[in-house]
Amino acid sequence: MTVPPRLTVALLGNPNTGKSTLFNALSGARALTGNYPGVTVEKKIGKTTFGDRPVDLVDLPGTYSLAPRSLDEMVAVDVLLGRLPDLPRPDVVICIVDASNLERNLYLAGQLLGLGRPLVLVLNMADVAEQRGVTIDDAALARQLGVPVVRTQAHRRLGLDSLKQAVLQVAGQGPREPPAIFPAPFQHEVAQATRWLPGLGAPASTAPAPVASALGPEQRFLGERLLLDVGGWLEQQAVQHGGPQVAEELRQSRERLAAAGCPVPVSEARLRYGWIREQLKGVASRPATRPTTFSDRLDRLLTHHIAGLVIFALLMLLIFQALYRGAQPLMDLCEQAQGVVQGWVAQWIPPGPLQSLVSDGIVGGVGSVLVFLPQIVILFLFIALLEDCGYLARAAFIMDRLMTRVGLSGKSFVPLMSSFACAVPGILSTRVIENRRDRLTTILVAPLMSCSARQPVYALMIAAFLPATYWFNGWLGLRELTLLAMTSLGALVAVPVAWLLKKTFFKGETPPFVMELPTYKWPSLRLVLTRVYDQARAFVLRAGTLIFATNVLVWGAGYFPQDHSVANARQAELDQLAETVAEPLARREVLRQQLEEAEAADPAGPGTNSATQELAELNATLAEHDRQASELNALRAELLEQSYLGRAGKAIEPVVRPLGWDWRIGVGVLASFPAREVVVGTLGTIYSLGSDEQGLPAALQASRWPDGRRVFTLGVALSVMVFFALCAQCVSTLMVIHREAGDWRWALFAFVYMTALAYVGALLVYRTAEWLWPGA
Amino acid sequence: MVAHTIPLEMLQTGQSGQIADVSGESGLVRRLAEMGLRPGVSVRMVQPGRPCIVAVEQQRYSLRGESEALVLVEVDS
Numbered sequence: 070m071t072v073p074p075r076l077t078v079a080l081l082g083n084p085n086t087g088k089s090t091l092f093n094a095l096s097g098a099r100a101l102t103g104n105y106p107g108v109t110v111e112k113k114i115g116k117t118t119f120g121d122r123p124v125d126l127v128d129l130p131g132t133y134s135l136a137p138r139s140l141d142e143m144v145a146v147d148v149l150l151g152r153l154p155d156l157p158r159p160d161v162v163i164c165i166v167d168a169s170n171l172e173r174n175l176y177l178a179g180q181l182l183g184l185g186r187p188l189v190l191v192l193n194m195a196d197v198a199e200q201r202g203v204t205i206d207d208a209a210l211a212r213q214l215g216v217p218v219v220r221t222q223a224h225r226r227l228g229l230d231s232l233k234q235a236v237l238q239v240a241g242q243g244p245r246e247p248p249a250i251f252p253a254p255f256q257h258e259v260a261q262a263t264r265w266l267p268g269l270g271a272p273a274s275t276a277p278a279p280v281a282s283a284l285g286p287e288q289r290f291l292g293e294r295l296l297l298d299v300g301g302w303l304e305q306q307a308v309q310h311g312g313p314q315v316a317e318e319l320r321q322s323r324e325r326l327a328a329a330g331c332p333v334p335v336s337e338a339r340l341r342y343g344w345i346r347e348q349l350k351g352v353a354s355r356p357a358t359r360p361t362t363f364s365d366r367l368d369r370l371l372t373h374h375i376a377g378l379v380i381f382a383l384l385m386l387l388i389f390q391a392l393y394r395g396a397q398p399l400m401d402l403c404e405q406a407q408g409v410v411q412g413w414v415a416q417w418i419p420p421g422p423l424q425s426l427v428s429d430g431i432v433g434g435v436g437s438v439l440v441f442l443p444q445i446v447i448l449f450l451f452i453a454l455l456e457d458c459g460y461l462a463r464a465a466f467i468m469d470r471l472m473t474r475v476g477l478s479g480k481s482f483v484p485l486m487s488s489f490a491c492a493v494p495g496i497l498s499t500r501v502i503e504n505r506r507d508r509l510t511t512i513l514v515a516p517l518m519s520c521s522a523r524q525p526v527y528a529l530m531i532a533a534f535l536p537a538t539y540w541f542n543g544w545l546g547l548r549e550l551t552l553l554a555m556t557s558l559g560a561l562v563a564v565p566v567a568w569l570l571k572k573t574f575f576k577g578e579t580p581p582f583v584m585e586l587p588t589y590k591w592p593s594l595r596l597v598l599t600r601v602y603d604q605a606r607a608f609v610l611r612a613g614t615l616i617f618a619t620n621v622l623v624w625g626a627g628y629f630p631q632d633h634s635v636a637n638a639r640q641a642e643l644d645q646l647a648e649t650v651a652e653p654l655a656r657r658e659v660l661r662q663q664l665e666e667a668e669a670a671d672p673a674g675p676g677t678n679s680a681t682q683e684l685a686e687l688n689a690t691l692a693e694h695d696r697q698a699s700e701l702n703a704l705r706a707e708l709l710e711q712s713y714l715g716r717a718g719k720a721i722e723p724v725v726r727p728l729g730w731d732w733r734i735g736v737g738v739l740a741s742f743p744a745r746e747v748v749v750g751t752l753g754t755i756y757s758l759g760s761d762e763q764g765l766p767a768a769l770q771a772s773r774w775p776d777g778r779r780v781f782t783l784g785v786a787l788s789v790m791v792f793f794a795l796c797a798q799c800v801s802t803l804m805v806i807h808r809e810a811g812d813w814r815w816a817l818f819a820f821v822y823m824t825a826l827a828y829v830g831a832l833l834v835y836r837t838a839e840w841l842w843p844g845a
Numbered sequence: 846m847v848a849h850t851i852p853l854e855m856l857q858t859g860q861s862g863q864i865a866d867v868s869g870e871s872g873l874v875r876r877l878a879e880m881g882l883r884p885g886v887s888v889r890m891v892q893p894g895r896p897c898i899v900a901v902e903q904q905r906y907s908l909r910g911e912s913e914a915l916v917l918v919e920v921d922s
Contacts, residue, residue, distance in 0.1 A: 133879040138872070169903050173881035201903065299871055334871050338878030355902065365891070368905070372892060466907045469896050473909065582914075583877060586898065586905040 075123045076240055077157050079149055081181060082165035083174050084131035085459075085587035087193045091165055091223040092128045093599055095232075100128075102603050105153070106811070110144045111500065119233040122240075127159065130503070133173075135180045136294065136334075137302040141505050146294070149184055150287050158186075161236050165191040168205060168220075169198035171353050175345045176338075178214075183247040183293070185286030187239035188216045191232060195220045202356030209352045215245065224593055247286055250344045251293070254329040258322045260284060263292040265307040265315045296322060297334050364459075364588045371463050381467045385486060388451045392444055392490035393521060399443035407436035420637035425628055426621075434620030437743055438613040441493050441801065445608055446601055448487050448494040452501065453600040457592035461501060462584060475564050476571035478504070478584075481511040485563075488518035492802045496809055497604060506575035512810055513819050514567045516802045517559035519794060526748055526793045527555050533766035534786035551790075558794045562826065608805075615804040620743045627714040627740060636708060639701045646694050654694070657687045709751075714739055728792065728831045729785040729839070731774065738792070743800050748793070784838030788831040796827035853918045854897050854910035856890035862918035863887055869914030877914065882906065888918060 080095075082088040092100075096115020103112045115126040129145045137143040144153075151158020164181050166174035171192075181188055192205065211218040217235040221228035251259070260279050266288070284292065295303040296319065308316045323333045331340070371377050411428045418424040455461045461483070469479030480502045488495030495515045502508040531548050538547040647654060660680055667680075688695070709715050718736030725735045733752065741748035752769070772780040797803060797820045807816035850865050864884050867874050877883065881901055891898040896909040908916075 133876075136875070136879075170881070173904070176879055334875050335878075338875055338883055342878070342883065362903075364905075368891070368898070372898060374894075462907070466896060466898070469907070469909065582873075582896075582909040583880060583882065584907045585880065586907055588903070588905075 073122050075125060076119070076161065076236075077125045077127065077159045078119075078161045078163060078236060079127045079129055079159035080163045080165065081129045081145065081149075081177065082131060082191075083133055083167065083177060085585060086131070086165050086167045086174065087223045088128070088131055088165050089600075090593060090596055091191065091193065091221065092126065093596055094223050094226050094229055096126045100599075100603065102607050105144050110141050119237055122237060124236075127156065132177065134177055136298050136337075138298065138300075139302055139505055143302045146290075149181075149186070150290070160187065160240050162186050162188045163191055163232070163236065164188060165193050165221075165223075167198075168192040168195040169201055169203050171203075171205065172342070172345055172349065175348065176341055179248065179250060179341050179344060182214065182216070182245075183250070183286070183290055185244045185247050185290075187242045187245065189232065189235045189239060190214065190216055190218045191228075192218060192220045193223055196222055203353065204355075205353045206351075210348070213348045213352060214248075224590075244286060247289070248344065250340055252331065252340075255296075255326060255331055258326055259289060259292040259296055261322060262296045262319065263288050265311055265318065266291050266295060266303070295319070296326075297337050299323070299334050362588070367589050368463070368586070371460070372466060377463070377467055381464055384455075384464075385483075388448070388483075389486065389490065391447050391451070392487065392494075396443035396447055396490070400440050403436060403440045403443070407432060420633075420640065422628065422633070425633070426624070429628075430621040430624035433624065434617040434743075437620050437801070438609060438616050441491065441608065442605055444491050445494040445497065446605055448490075448498060449601045449604045450597065452483065452498055453597040454592050456501065457590075457596055459587045459589040462586045465584065466586065475567040477507055477510060477567060478502070478582075480584075481507060484511055485515055485518060488515040488520060489560075491520045491522070492516040492518065492799070493608070493805050496802065496805045497608060499809065506571070509810060509815065510567055510570045510575055512806055513570060513815065513822075514563040516797055516799065516806075516819060516823060517563040517566065517795065519556040519559045520799075522799065523555075523793055527552055527790055529752075529766065529769075530786040530790050533769045534781060534783055555790050555794050558791065558830075562795060562830075566822075566826075615807070616743070616801045619800040619804070623714070623740060623743050625713075626717070627709060627712050629713060631708045631711050633708060636701065636704045639697070639704060643694070643697050643701055646697060650691055650694055653687050653690050657684065657691065660684050660687065709736070727835075728788045728828070729782065729835045730789070731772075731780050733772070733780075734785075734789060738796075738798060741798050782839070783842055784835045787838050788835035791834045792827045792831040794827075795823060795830050797823035850917050850919050852910065853888065853899065853916035854893070854895065854908065856888075856893065856899075856918060856920070858890055858893055860920060861887060861889035862920040864916060865919045866917045867914065868917070873914040877916070880906070882916065 080088060080092055092113070092115060096117045100113055100115045105112050110130060113128040115124075115128065117124050117126055127148060129148060132142070132145060135146055135149075137146055147153050148156060149159060149162065162181055162184065164178045166178060178188075178190060190210070192207065195205065198205070207218045207220065217239060219228060219232045219235050221232055263279060263284060279288075291303060294301065295307060298304060304316070304319060307319070326333055326336075371380060410432050414424060414428040414432060418427060452461065455464065464483060465479035467479065468482035472479050472481050481499075483501070484495045484498045486495075487498055492515045495518070496512050499508050499511045499515070502511060531551055535548050535551055539545065660683060664680055664684070710719075715732075715736055718739055719732045721735045721739070722730075722732040725732075725738075737748040737751045740751040769781045770779075774780055803816045803820055806819050807813045810816065853864070856862065864882065864886050866884055867877055867882065881904060882888070886901050889900045891900050891905065896907045899906050899908055
């Protein structure tokens with residue numbers, strides 16, 4: 070038996086028509102997601118079967134119209150016309166429309182009919198529409214438009230079979246005559262304009278214009294768009310391709326049309342709605358009265374000036390807490406699992422480059438990808454829930470007033486707030502912003518928000534170099550104040566950065582000042598979970614691989630080219646020794662912790678004498694172990710110093726000297742590229758402390774320049790913190806920017822501008838601190 | 846009584862009218878039309894402010910009064 074040929078079916082519709090629900094109902098969970106090359110548009114293809122026919126269902130972004138203003142919006146047109154290399158032209162187009170707002174939804178349907186492809190019109194939520202008093206005569210509508218009309222309730226999975234049948238039925242039909250929406254003079258100008266279409270027909274003016282009636286549907290569609298979309302994507306391409314004379318020809322063409330009574334582009338809407346009114350005559354009717362719906366009553370509360378704001382703030386607090394604290398146990402679990410696996414590796418592979426590669430490079434690299442998953446899953450669970458029930462648009466409405474002050478719209482708020490936990494899920498969540506310029510601006514400032522990975526750096530520096538000074542009876546502390554300042558610094562800097570980006574790179578296109586607020590509904594758990602799964606999977610597959618590769622590279626730079634055999638032998642000796650003194654070692658840990666707790670509870674207290682004495686005895690017992698451990702640490706520090714990473718750190722010392730840093734801090738910054746918090750561990754290694762991070766503040770305080778001056782002054786501590794607050798020292802973020810912006814140059818730009826900001830900021834704060842408190 | 850025409854965002858809560866004209870940057874005017882805000886349709890102010898919420902049939906829109914586009918409404922008396 071032969072397998073019938075695979076069908077390609079494209080799914081298109083206005084936003085909030087239930088398109089995603091229909092897509093999921095038709096394709097199940099087996100959807101492949103990716104990005105179209107060079108754009109921020111998500112590519113989603115469901116592999117499924119209609120009857121016994123295998124089908125590739127292509128989900129296109131929700132849109133009100135097919136009038137591409139940018140490359141992003143051109144993607145849908147390219148897919149529909151089969152202009153993309155790896156995607157065949159759709160055999161059938163499914164256009165889903167909201168039955169309770171047929172008139173507006175048919176605007177897009179009319180444009181799709183112009184493509185001349187077999188089309189099926191899906192009336193979704195017709196039940197809700199009928200409850201509201203809307204009546205639609207399906208058969209008459211199908212006759213009028215000349216396409217099958219099918220009713221569905223996608224959320225209840227009703228009507229799917231008749232939809233599949235209708236698709237199979239029209240699949241074999243040849244090209245159809247597009248509806249005559251535009252008058253004759255217009256069609257003549259369209260034929261003229263097709264000469265300028267890049268990549269179609271003969272180049273430029275030498276060719277005679279084809280006759281309007283001889284145009285193929287694809288040429289006619291593109292010609293219409295070229296003529297109608299003033300300054301749109303096709304015009305930009307045509308002018309780039311054919312030079313300024315094309316712009317002039319188009320201008321004259323449009324002038325002739327204006328003289329003939331159909332000014333471009335406004336007459337398109339007039340003509341299309343006129344056509345729609347014709348089609349719907351006697352086919353659909355709607356009630357004269359407007360009942361107050363449940364949605365309206367809910368909106369009175371949720372968009373209220375005060376109550377709405379309070380509810381919004383509480384919700385955001387909940388999301389933030391879930392991200393910041395809820396994800397922590399899961400992230401700890403990830404790290405523990407990583408430790409366990411590394412333990413196994415140490416058992417199975419003898420010490421050497423291979424063990425280090427597998428343990429630190431590969432397992433560490435996988436761990437550094439997986440550790441993001443809890444936050445990504447939690448954030449997308451919330452976002453998908455809020456979006457599906459209709460609240461996300463209200464959240465954007467509430468935050469709009471604030472965000473417009475920096476030239477963004479309310480939709481940027483949730484991604485930016487999430488970036489305070491971690492910029493990776495934050496940047497992924499910018500997909501809710503459909504305006505490309507707004508989205509890119511948000512992506513580029515999101516890494517400035519102080520993410521949780523910066524906290525360990527602040528904590529270390531503050532503990533080591535800022536006195537525990539308190540004012541107002543202990544209500545206001547210097548350390549807490551510094552932490553607050555560092556945490557808010559990035560957000561404060563983001564305001565002028567976003568404003569500048571909107572004034573320079575992303576000038577010209579106004580952020581959408583109109584937004585539809587969808588009707589509230591119960592979220593579909595299935596849809597929510599599918600979205601969360603898609604996000605997590607896309608992150609691991611797309612950004613994860615790059616993050617992993619960078620981890621391995623940085624591991625190699627820190628490991629090679631030195632010979633680690635001496636250190637490994639010493640490590641083995643030390644491990645053996647540690648086994649013989651396992652009990653006192655464990656006891657010392659417990660004692661140290663007790664003493665620390667006692668001191669924390671009562672800093673002025675005398676400390677328990679018996680414990681102090683026991684600790685001294687234990688230290689004497691473990692003297693040999695400690696000596697060997699510190700020798701090994703010194704050896705490891707030396708290895709790191711001589712590695713490629715260490716050499717690079719020394720090479721950049723002249724660059725970081727103005728910030729008050731020595732080469733060790735330089736190495737720490739370089740090594741922290743895979744993840745910011747790594748700087749703490751690297752400094753630990755470099756200061757010969759091994760994994761004993763508790764001694765790090767003291768080691769930093771004791772660090773000296775060759776001439777005996779202290780390396781870490783207050784100024785240096787502040788400059789390190791400011792640098793980390795503003796820098797893009799996070800490969801995961803950069804990889805996600807690369808993936809989401811669709812162009813590695815944006816990632817490079819983010820890195821360069823943030824590093825420049827961080828450098829200048831660190832320099833300023835260092836110089837100021839040295840001037841105010843010299844040698845402090 | 847002479848019908849008076851005012852910018853959409855100046856409607857009071859619950860007040861309604863017919864869109865008389867949408868003017869301004871042509872791309873924005875068309876975008877509004879694509880979304881269903883065009884001359885001839887009835888709008889009702891749900892919540893004034895900047896942005897405001899208006900209703901057209903069952904649709905609800907959040908709108909920010911911008912200088913780039915002006916929606917004029919003939920107020921129902």
